Amino acid sequence: xxxxxxxxxxxxxxxxxxxxxxxxxxxxxxxxxxxxxxxxxxxxxxxxxxxxxxxxxxxxxxxxxxxxxxxxxxxxxxxxxxxxxxxxxxxxxxxxxxxxxxxxxxxxxxxxxxxxxxxxxxxxxxxxxxxxxxxxxxxxxxxxxxxxxxxxxxxxxxxxxxxxxxxxxxxxxxxxxxxxxxxxxxxxxxxxxxxxxxxxxxxxxxxxxxxxxxxxxxxxxxxxxxxxxxxxxxxxxxxxxxxxxxxxxxxxxxxxxxxxxxxxxxxxxxxxxxxxxxxx
Amino acid sequence: xxxxxxxxxxxxxxxxxxxxxxxxxxxxxxxxxxxxxxxxxxxxxxxxxxxxxxxxxxxxxxxxxxxxxxxxxxxxxxxxxxxxxxxxxxxxxxxxxxxxxxxxxxxxxxxxxxxxxxxxxxxxxxxxxxxxxxxxxxxxxxxxxxxxxxxxxxxxxxxxxxxxxxxxxxxxxxxxxxxxxxxxxxxxxxxxxxxxxxxxxxxxxxxxxxxxxxxxxxxxxxxxxxxxxxxxxxxxxxxxxxxxxxxxxxxxxxxxxxxxxxxxxx
Ligand SMILES: Nc1ncnc2c1ncn2[C@@H]1O[C@H](COP(=O)(O)OP(=O)(O)OP(=O)(O)O)[C@@H](O)[C@H]1O
Ligand SMILES: [Mg+2]
Numbered sequence: 001x002x003x004x005x006x007x008x009x010x011x012x013x014x015x016x017x018x019x020x021x022x023x024x025x026x027x028x029x030x031x032x033x034x035x036x037x038x039x040x041x042x043x044x045x046x047x048x049x050x051x052x053x054x055x056x057x058x059x060x061x062x063x064x065x066x067x068x069x070x071x072x073x074x075x076x077x078x079x080x081x082x083x084x085x086x087x088x089x090x091x092x093x094x095x096x097x098x099x100x101x102x103x104x105x106x107x108x109x110x111x112x113x114x115x116x117x118x119x120x121x122x123x124x125x126x127x128x129x130x131x132x133x134x135x136x137x138x139x140x141x142x143x144x145x146x147x148x149x150x151x152x153x154x155x156x157x158x159x160x161x162x163x164x165x166x167x168x169x170x171x172x173x174x175x176x177x178x179x180x181x182x183x184x185x186x187x188x189x190x191x192x193x194x195x196x197x198x199x200x201x202x203x204x205x206x207x208x209x210x211x212x213x214x215x216x217x218x219x220x221x222x223x224x225x226x227x228x229x230x231x232x233x234x235x236x237x238x239x240x241x242x243x244x245x246x247x248x249x250x251x252x253x254x255x256x257x258x259x260x261x262x263x264x265x266x267x268x269x270x271x272x273x274x275x276x277x278x279x280x
Numbered sequence: 281x282x283x284x285x286x287x288x289x290x291x292x293x294x295x296x297x298x299x300x301x302x303x304x305x306x307x308x309x310x311x312x313x314x315x316x317x318x319x320x321x322x323x324x325x326x327x328x329x330x331x332x333x334x335x336x337x338x339x340x341x342x343x344x345x346x347x348x349x350x351x352x353x354x355x356x357x358x359x360x361x362x363x364x365x366x367x368x369x370x371x372x373x374x375x376x377x378x379x380x381x382x383x384x385x386x387x388x389x390x391x392x393x394x395x396x397x398x399x400x401x402x403x404x405x406x407x408x409x410x411x412x413x414x415x416x417x418x419x420x421x422x423x424x425x426x427x428x429x430x431x432x433x434x435x436x437x438x439x440x441x442x443x444x445x446x447x448x449x450x451x452x453x454x455x456x457x458x459x460x461x462x463x464x465x466x467x468x469x470x471x472x473x474x475x476x477x478x479x480x481x482x483x484x485x486x487x488x489x490x491x492x493x494x495x496x497x498x499x500x501x502x503x504x505x506x507x508x509x510x511x512x513x514x515x516x517x518x519x520x521x522x523x524x525x526x527x528x529x530x531x532x533x534x535x536x537x538x539x540x541x542x543x544x545x546x
Contacts, residue, residue: 051420080422091417094408108423150417 004029004193010059021217032194034208043197084154088165090146092138099134124152144170323431333436349448353455374471375478377456382488386449391495395528399503403524406507407517434500441496499528
């Protein structure tokens, strides 16, 4: 299998805190690879390593044959021109309209005439279902809308590698469907290599060809979605993460729930103190 | 006894940390300055971006500069008339007002106002772009934020400063005219005539322009650096803007002394 990105024993830390610990990953060309894991395990960090914004402390990150730790400035720039990244919060340019945000990479990297640029803007915004928002400023867009405009912007230059950081957060069911179809069809029709960071398990598993689950800086599960379901049987963590329901909650009684709420400082116990003692 | 030693040690530790931090800050600033300078001329491949910044920065400070210039001119006219009338030299009011403005008050007061208005705004803007990952996004799009965002703003400050200082002096001279000639009855012909005769285009005007360019340079540099270096939090942004105003005001005043000594201190 032809790989686009390889992580070879990659470690990364912020100060003394180890974020990624000897991670090995192979991300195949032309496929959708989902990276999943709990909040704060270093998924965004991983994408930044791929984009060359930060360098690994040890190990090697290879992107399309380029060693990101050794790449020169110009190699890095050339690599980034073929890359589209959707940031977790959108990261739209707040002083430009939605349309101009999409036009930004085109104006920076191409000498296309204005009418073509306008056509591309319309096309890309239409693909994310936001053609009507072209003249809005980012401040006037909702979080989910911003992220979709940012997706249109990331696609403006027709990248060959797309990095999606949590594209599904804050999307309603209809737009979620639009996004899932868009990501999948970009992949099928254009042969894009996609890296999809998400903790929306159902959505990610439904379109991913391959999945890596990361926890506490290590890969704790990998393979096709079907493989993962098999691995789940052996790993309590995977089970909890993929099924999303800690088993403690499923069998929780009403009293247990109430006690938990009280312990969290929520609500006042409805039962008088003395009575509650006798209940316990 | 030991309490005394402990507080001394705590003080020394604090002093040490402060010195380390300011050394690091200075070091980062020097590296940043080098990186920005490498991009100053490449930024001219997109002159429109620079013109936009001059315009934006100029418009931001226009009102405050005109109003302050007017008041400073009025005060200079009043004070000057009072002093000069003791020597029966009120016909020199024009030249006194205009020399004070062009040589000194124009560049310095403009620079102080400029730092507070446009400088802090530039810092906040860049720091916010950093906090909201806009600079990061640019980097990922293979667009160099130093060249696309920082360099044009620096040029903008450099060009806007002399223009604003000239405007300040001009309005100030008109203010002096209003008080001196219109209100207090100085001869208008001698107000303008003395200015024409006594002001030297090189010694006075050019030196004033050099001063305002120098101030634009340091304010621009400090403002973009503090924005770029800001900690990406709301507290970080507010600290950075404060630092821009304090640091550039102090630098402007110090630099003004050095430049004045060099230009006029024979
Ligand atoms: N600048 C920084 N300094 C110190 N620690 C950091 C910094 N940036 C991130 N971290 C830490 O690195 C860890 C990984 O961050 P990262 O953003 O990669 O998490 P994530 O997996 O993307 O989480 P989420 O799903 O919430 O987005 C976090 O625990 C965070 O606390
Ligand atoms: Mg993240």
